Structure formats: structure tokens, C-alpha cells
Amino acid sequence: MKTRTKLLGAVVLLSAGLPVAGTADTSDKRIALSNNYAGNSWRQAMLQSWDKVTKQAVADGVVAAADAFTTAENQATEQAAQIQNMILEGYDAIVLNAASPTALNGAVKEACDAGIVVVSFDGIVTEPCAYRIAVDFKEMGRMQVEYLAGRLPEGGNLLEIRGLAGVFVDDEISAGIHAGVEQFPQFKIVGSVHGDWAQDVAQKAVAGILPSLPDIVGVVTQGGDGYGAAQAIAAAGREMPIIIMGNRQDELKWWKEARDANGYETVSVSIAPGVSTLAFWVAQQVLDGQKVPQDLTVPFLQINQADLDAALATTPEGGVANVEYTLEDAKKVIAGAM
Amino acid sequence: MRRDPRILLPVLSLALLLAAVFWVQPRAMSYFGINLLFNLAVPIALATIAQMFIIMVEDVDLSTGTFVSFVACVTATFLVETPLLGSAILVGAILVYAALGALIHARQLPAIVVTLGMSFVWGGLAVLILPAPGGAPPDWIRWLMTSKPPLVPMAIVASVLIAAVTHLLVMRSAFGTLLRGVGGNARSVARAGWNVTWLKAAAYGLAGLFGVLAGMSLVGLTTSADANIALRYTLLAIAGVILGGGEFTGGRVSPVGAVIGALTLTLAGSFLSFLKLSPDWQIGAQGAILILVLAARLILRRGRAAA
Numbered sequence: 141m142k143t144r145t146k147l148l149g150a151v152v153l154l155s156a157g158l159p160v161a162g163t164a165d166t167s168d169k170r171i172a173l174s175n176n177y178a179g180n181s182w183r184q185a186m187l188q189s190w191d192k193v194t195k196q197a198v199a200d201g202v203v204a205a206a207d208a209f210t211t212a213e214n215q216a217t218e219q220a221a222q223i224q225n226m227i228l229e230g231y232d233a234i235v236l237n238a239a240s241p242t243a244l245n246g247a248v249k250e251a252c253d254a255g256i257v258v259v260s261f262d263g264i265v266t267e268p269c270a271y272r273i274a275v276d277f278k279e280m281g282r283m284q285v286e287y288l289a290g291r292l293p294e295g296g297n298l299l300e301i302r303g304l305a306g307v308f309v310d311d312e313i314s315a316g317i318h319a320g321v322e323q324f325p326q327f328k329i330v331g332s333v334h335g336d337w338a339q340d341v342a343q344k345a346v347a348g349i350l351p352s353l354p355d356i357v358g359v360v361t362q363g364g365d366g367y368g369a370a371q372a373i374a375a376a377g378r379e380m381p382i383i384i385m386g387n388r389q390d391e392l393k394w395w396k397e398a399r400d401a402n403g404y405e406t407v408s409v410s411i412a413p414g415v416s417t418l419a420f421w422v423a424q425q426v427l428d429g430q431k432v433p434q435d436l437t438v439p440f441l442q443i444n445q446a447d448l449d450a451a452l453a454t455t456p457e458g459g460v461a462n463v464e465y466t467l468e469d470a471k472k473v474i475a476g477a478m
Numbered sequence: 479m480r481r482d483p484r485i486l487l488p489v490l491s492l493a494l495l496l497a498a499v500f501w502v503q504p505r506a507m508s509y510f511g512i513n514l515l516f517n518l519a520v521p522i523a524l525a526t527i528a529q530m531f532i533i534m535v536e537d538v539d540l541s542t543g544t545f546v547s548f549v550a551c552v553t554a555t556f557l558v559e560t561p562l563l564g565s566a567i568l569v570g571a572i573l574v575y576a577a578l579g580a581l582i583h584a585r586q587l588p589a590i591v592v593t594l595g596m597s598f599v600w601g602g603l604a605v606l607i608l609p610a611p612g613g614a615p616p617d618w619i620r621w622l623m624t625s626k627p628p629l630v631p632m633a634i635v636a637s638v639l640i641a642a643v644t645h646l647l648v649m650r651s652a653f654g655t656l657l658r659g660v661g662g663n664a665r666s667v668a669r670a671g672w673n674v675t676w677l678k679a680a681a682y683g684l685a686g687l688f689g690v691l692a693g694m695s696l697v698g699l700t701t702s703a704d705a706n707i708a709l710r711y712t713l714l715a716i717a718g719v720i721l722g723g724g725e726f727t728g729g730r731v732s733p734v735g736a737v738i739g740a741l742t743l744t745l746a747g748s749f750l751s752f753l754k755l756s757p758d759w760q761i762g763a764q765g766a767i768l769i770l771v772l773a774a775r776l777i778l779r780r781g782r783a784a785a
Contacts, residue, residue, distance in 0.1 A: 209751065212761045215710050217518060220700060221744065224514045225751045228506050242611040242702035249701065250514070267701075 166427045167201045169232040171420065173208040176219050176239035176263065181459050185413035186237075186262075189464050193417040202467075203424060216243035223247040226256075233257035233423040235416070238265045257426045261419035261438070262411075271426065273419050273436045273473075275411050277309055280440050281316025281360070284384045285324050287407050288358045291382060295326025296357030299349070299381070301335040301342055301369055303362040310334075313362045320360075330354060335365035339390060342368030350376045359383040363410045366391040370398075386410045387441060387461040392452045405445050412441040414464040421470030433477045484723040487778060488738040491721070491771045495745045502752045509631055516633035517623070517699055519744035521546070523637055524692035525711045526718035526740040527644050527733060531685040533719050534648070534731045535678055536661045537582065537589030539685060541597035543712035545571070547705055548600040549693025554613025554703035557694075561616070572686035579682025583675045597712075604705035611704035615697045623698030636695075637737050644733035657681050661729025718743055721771055742771075 173190055177183055187208060194206030209226070211218045216239045224247055226234050234251055238244050238260055245267040251258050252269035261273035288298070300317055303310035321327050331349045335342030342365035350372060359369050363386025370383055380398070385391040385408035398404035415438050426432050441463050443451045455461045499515070500507045506515055525542050532539040549568065557564030578596065582589050615623075625632050648654040659667045660677050668674045692711070697703050720726075721742055722735025746767045750760050 207754065213710055216700065216704055216707050217521075217696070218710065218747070221518045221747055222751060224518065225748050228503055228511055228514050228748075229752065230505055240611045240704045240707070242613070243700045243704040243707050245701040246699045 165429065166203050166232075166424055169203050169424075169427045170205040170207075170230070171203055171233045171235060171423050171427075172226045172229070172231040173206070173416065173420075174219060174222055174226060174234055174236045174238075175208065175210040176216075176237060177214040178210045179214075182413050185460060185462050186416045189414040189462060190416040190420065193414075193464050194420055197420070197424070203427075206420065211239070214239055216240040220244050220247040223251055227251050227254050231256060233259065233427055235419045235423050236260040236263075236265065236270070237416070238263040241266050257423055259419050259423040259426070261415055268434070271422060271432060271434055271436065273415065273422060273438055275415075275440065276437045277312035278316035278319065280409055280411075281313040281318075281362075282320040282323070283316075283409065283442075284360045284407075285317060285320025285327060287384070288327065288360070288382060289324040291405070292357055293326075295324065296328075297330040297354055298327050299346070299353065299356045299359045299369075300329050300332040301346065301359060301361045301365045302332060303335065303337045303365075305334050310362065317360050327358070329360075330356065335362070335368060337362060337364035339365065339368035339371075339388075341365075343372045344368075346372035347375065350378065355379075356381050361386055364388055364391075366408075367394050370394055380404065382406050384409070385443070387412075387443060387451075387455075389452070389455045389457055389459050389461075392443070392448065392455060392461065396448055396452055399445070399448065407445070408443040408451075408461070409440050410460065411438060412463040413460060414462050418465035418470055418473065421465060421467050422474065424467070425470060425474060430474070431478075432474050436473055436477045439473065485732055485735050485738075487771065487775050488722045488732075488735045488742065491774075492738050492742045492745070495742060495749055495767075499745060499749050499752060502749070509629075513626075513631035513633050515745065515748055516631070516637065516741060519741050520623075520633055520636045520640075521692045521696035521699065521708070522711060522714055522718065522744055523640055523737045523740040524688050524695060525708070526715045526722070526736045527640060528685040528688035528692060529715035530644075530719045530724060530731050530733065530736045531657075531681045531688065532589070532593075533716070533724055533726060534658060534661045534729050535579075535681045536664075536727060536729065537593075538716065538726070539593045540590060540712055541593040541600055542689060542715045543709040544597040544600040544604065545575075545686075545689045546693045546696065546708035546711050547703075548604040548607075549690050550697045550700075550703040550707050551604045551608040551613070551705060553619070553694045553697040554615060555607055558614055558616050568690050572683055572690060575686025575689070576679040576683030579685075580675050580679040582682075583678040601705065608703055608705055611702065613697070613703045615701055619694055619698035620701065623695055637741060641734045641737040644737075648731070648733050653680075658729035658731070661727075661731075714740070714743055717768060721768065723775070743768075 190208055197203055198206055209222055211222055219239045234256055236258060244265050248258050248265050248267040248270050258270040260270050264272040264274050302314055321329055331353050333345035333349050335345050346369045358381050361384050366383045366385040367390045373380060383406060385395055385406060387408050387410035451461045505511055525546055529539055529542050552564055552567050556567055582592055627635050656677060660674055664674050718739035719736050722732055722739030724731040746764050750763050755763060
């Protein structure tokens with residue numbers, strides 16, 4: 141027990157914060173990850189983070205097992221069956237990235253009724269008995285304008301790059317950006333294009349709208365579009381505004397080059413795929429008997445000027461900046477939601 | 479006499495798979511466990527029966543999945559808020575199915591193309607009804623799907639009931655014989671004075687009816703709908719019919735086999751997940767199980783032919 145505490149403390153100490161007495165009563169508990177999709181770099185990073193953190197947790201004896209399961213076809217009915225299988229296998233908690241916010245509710249309810257803790261994240265479920273770790277996309281949009289207000293107190297014109305039309309996330313981030321503009325009325329959005337979270341689409345869209353725009357001081361984005369915007373603006377021979385980046389490797393690389401060349405400054409925000417590990421620790425905390433609110437919010441991963449080199453060094457080519465969460469982080473998130 | 483071996487193989491594969499599941503996961507060997515293993519097979523079994531009616535008349539329905547999704551969306555919205563309108567929409571959908579059957583026969587259209595086209599229509603309607611996932615099941619459906627009958631779990635009672643009713647209809651009634659005749663030799667049925675267009679309409683209408691039942695039971699289990707909820711049912715249903723001893727030609731189908739085929743397919747997925755097989759391999763392994771059963775069928779038939 142003592143070494144376990146020490147090891148746990150060491151794990152916590154490694155990444156952030158002080159060691160805590162996390163003598164979890166969960167060493168015989170088994171946690172399963174039910175994941176609906178693994179077909180892009182973000183999901184791959186998410187699974188790798190899960191594997192890395194939970195393997196260590198199992199080795200340290202924090203939990204007995206933490207198996208990951210991904211459905212083959214990204215279908216709600218298939219994932220519902222997967223969850224029912226997990227109930228049968230007697231897992232104590234199910235961490236869930238759901239194919240549908242509602243279509244799994246029946247299976248989730250069955251899991252709850254069987255006494256299983258269900259923690260959903262990223263793709264959350266609406267069933268009240270489950271825990272939800274949601275992303276505050278609105279805040280992600282609002283804080284971009286707040287950052288710009290700090291840099292440019294006198295304000296100015298902004299270009300907004302949106303995501304994929306008709307997707308919930310796009311509406312949320314955009315709503316947050318507009319709320320930010322209301323809060324800092326010295327800014328004005330003079331143009332808005334859809335970049336579909338892809339650099340090439342964003343580049344084309346920005347290049348298309350630029351000739352019709354007055355001078356812009358900032359570009360507010362949704363991630364995956366900052367590099368494309370920079371390319372388009374550079375090609376048009378305009379002065380480079382402050383472009384908010386989205387943690388993609390190509391964006392960070394461009395930022396670093398611009399910084400080295402002329403001291404360019406900006407900020408980068410997105411959701412870290414390692415949020416799966418936050419969900420893992422939240423499940424562990426619930427199993428440990430801690431009081432955890434049903435609804436939690438994921439902190440997003442923000443890269444500031446000072447963190448740029450470190451972030452770029454750890455981000456794989458073509459990937460997304462990532463962070464794995466610790467037990468301590470989870471406790472902070474839980475305490476913050478109380 | 480010759481029906482017995484046809485049903486023997488599906489039964490045997492199911493029993494074998496069930497034994498394997500119980501061996502890997504003894505916890506499944508209970509009232510609660512069996513219900514969990516099979517409750518999601520009930521809508522699949524109904525969808526498989528729907529597909530069977532189409533295959534019986536020598537067509538294939540590529541819209542089963544989207545149709546069931548559409549029905550699920552109607553069930554989770556209209557059937558709750560305005561039961562009358564909801565029922566009318568569902569009855570209308572069955573009539574559309576019947577009309578399609580008549581059209582396909584009257585104009586000699588390829589069913590694959592027509593149903594593929596319809597799959598986009600159903601899919602589009604489903605998105606229109608429920609642009610974002612949501613809705614709720616009517617209370618009585620939820621009650622039905624989560625009911626706990628004494629001794630035997632709901633999933634098994636439902637499966638036996640579906641198999642028995644369709645068996646009586648297809649294999650024992652004069653009407654069923656006629657329908658199978660359409661698949662076997664439509665021309666001779668027509669020569670005998672029957673209106674094949676009406677018979678095809680009836681077969682498609684029955685498919686529509688069972689598709690509706692599949693969608694409703696699915697919502698009862700999931701408690702809400704989603705425009706993409708049942709897309710994989712199209713191929714599962716076709717596989718279920720074939721696994722259960724049906725054939726694409728000649729009106730040779732077995733309702734009991736189709737239900738067992740659906741249960742087997744569901745169980746195969748669970749079995750692979752209990753084995754902790756990597757998901758990358760699961761689709762392949764599921765396919766391998768299918769091929770194995772079909773290979774066994776071929777060998778069995780050849781053995782019989784030789785004897």
C-alpha cells in the first residue's frame with residue numbers, strides 16, 4: 141500500500157502539482173473505454189494517451205484493468221451492444237466517447253442500473269445517470285477575443301474563420317466569438333468564411349474574401365485553419381494580423397518561424413486528445429467514493445508564446461498538441477465544478 | 479423432409495457460438511445476461527424478417543437500414559407527441575413499400591436500384607424529422623422492450639414469437655405458399671391466374687410492416703433516435719437471411735432460420751468482443767464466421783447430394 145501511494149504520488153508529481161495522498165480504494169476495480177471511432181489523428185492520439193496513462197495506472201495498482209474497445213463501424217447500435225457486453229463482463233466503470241448523444245441512453249441506463257459508473261467525454265450522452273465531461277466551446281471562442289483585447293486595447297477589424305457548416309461545434313465556437321465581440325465592442329467582425337477545420341479549405345476561403353476586406357488586425361479561428369489563413373494573407377502581401385492558432389503541428393511550426401523571423405506573437409487553443417485520460421481519472425475518483433458532480437467541463441489546452449518551443453517539440457508531424465491529465469488535474473476539474 | 483437439414487445448420491451454429499460465449503463469459507449464463515446478449519437482436523431479427531420477405535420474391539432491399547432509421551425517428555417524435563399522426567405516417571410508409579413492390583414488378587425495374595434510391599429518400603426524411611439526435615420512446619414501447627417476463631427473458635420470448643408468427647404465415651398458410659411461389663416461378667403463379675403485381679405488393683408491404691416493427695422496438699431499447707441509428711441493418715439483415723438458410727433465388731427462405739441468423743450475427747459480435755479481439759480484426763473475424771457457416775452449408779449439401 142505504501143509503495144503504491146508513493147508511486148501514485150510520483151506519477152502526479154511528474155506532470156504537475158504536488159503529490160496527494162491518493163490512496164485509492166480502487167485497486168480491484170476494472171475500467172473499460174468504449175470508443176466509437178478511431179479513424180483520424182485526433183482519435184488515434186486519444187487512444188494512445190489512454191493506453192499510456194492507464195497502463196501506468198494499472199502497473200501502479202491504482203486500478204486492476206483499463207481496457208480500450210473501439211467499435212468497427214461508428215454506429216450507435218453497435219456501440220450499445222458493446223456497452224451491454226461490458227456490463228456482462230462486469231466492469232466497474234465505463235468511460236465512453238459516444239457515437240450519438242442520445243441513442244446509447246438505453247444501454248447507459250442499463251449499465252447504471254447494474255451499478256456501473258458511466259463517464260462520457262467529448263461525445264457525451266444525455267442520460268442523467270451518466271457523468272459528462274463536456275467541452276466549453278463557447279468559452280474557446282470568447283477567450284480568443286479576450287486575448288486580442290489584451291494585445292490590442294484600441295480594437296479593430298476581425299476576420300472570422302468558421303468550421304464545417306451545420307455542425308454543433310461550429311455553432312458553439314462561433315457563438316462564443318460573437319459573445320466575445322459583444323463583450324469587447326472595440327472589435328468588429330468584418331468578414332466570415334467557412335474553413336471546414338482544414339488548412340487548404342481555409343486558405344482558399346480566406347484568399348477569396350481578402351480583397352473585399354478593410355485592414356484586419358486579428359483572425360479568430362476554430363483550429364486547423366490558422367496555417368491556411370497565414371498562407372493566404374502572406375500571398376496577398378498584407379500585413380500579418382494576429383492569427384489565433386489551433387494547436388496543429390503545421391500551425392505551431394509556422395508560428396515558430398514567424399516568431400524567429402520577426403518576433404510574431406499569438407496564442408493557440410484547442411482540445412487535447414488526452415481528455416480521455418481525464419475521463420479515466422474522473423471514473424477512478426467516482427469509484428473511489430469521491431463526490432463528483434454529474435457535469436464537468438474540460439479545460440482546453442492553451443499554448444502561449446512561452447510554451448511554443450516545448451509544445452512544438454512534443455507534437456508529432458501532422459498531429460495535434462496533446463496533454464495527458466493526471467489524477468491531480470482531475471481533482472482540480474472536479475473541485476472547480478463543485 | 480428436406481426442410482430439416484436447412485434449419486439444422488443455423489441452429490447448430492447458434493448453439494456452438496452460445497456455448498463458446500458462456501465458456502468465455504460465464505456471467506452471461508443468467509436471465510439478466512441472456513437478455514443483455516440478445517435484446518439488441520430483437521430489432522435486427524425484425525429487420526431480417528423484413529429483408530426475408532423481399533429476398534423471398536427474388537429481390538434485395540438495400541434500404542432496410544435507412545427505413546428502420548426513418549421509422550425510429552418517427553417513433554421517437556410523432557408517435558409520442560401526436561400518436562394519431564405518427565401511426566398514420568407509419569401506415570403510409572408501409573403503403574409506400576407495397577406500392578414500390580407493385581411498381582418494381584409492373585415496370586420490371588431492378589429492385590436493387592429502386593431500393594437504393596429509396597434509401598436516400600428514407601435517410602433524407604429521417605434527417606428532416608430529427609436533424610439532431612433526440613426524441614423519446616412512447617411509454618408502452620419502452621415498457622414492452624424492458625419488460626421482464628417470468629423465467630424466460632424478453633429477448634427470447636420476442637424472438638420465439640417473431641419466428642413462430644412468420645413461420646405460420648410463410649410456411650403454413652396458403653398465402654405464404656403463393657408468395658414463395660412468386661420467388662420460385664413467378665410465371666407459373668401468373669399462369670395459374672394470380673395477380674403477381676398484387677402478390678409482390680403484399681410481400682413488400684409485409685417487409686415494410688416488419689421494418690416498422692424493427693424501428694419501433696429499436697427506439698424502445700435505445701430510448702431515443704438518430705437519423706443514422708440503424709444504417710448497418712441493411713447488410714446485417716441480408717447476412718441474417720442467408721445465414722439462416724435462405725437463398726437469393728427460388729423463394730427458398732426460412733423465417734425461423736432468419737431469426738436464428740440474426741441472433742447468431744449479434745452473438746458473433748459479442749463473442750469477439752469478449753475475446754478482447756482488436757476492433758481492427760473484428761469486422762474481418764465477423765466475416766470469417768459468416769464464411770465458415772456458409773462453407774459448412776455447402777459441404778453439408780454436397781455430402782447429401784453424394785449420399
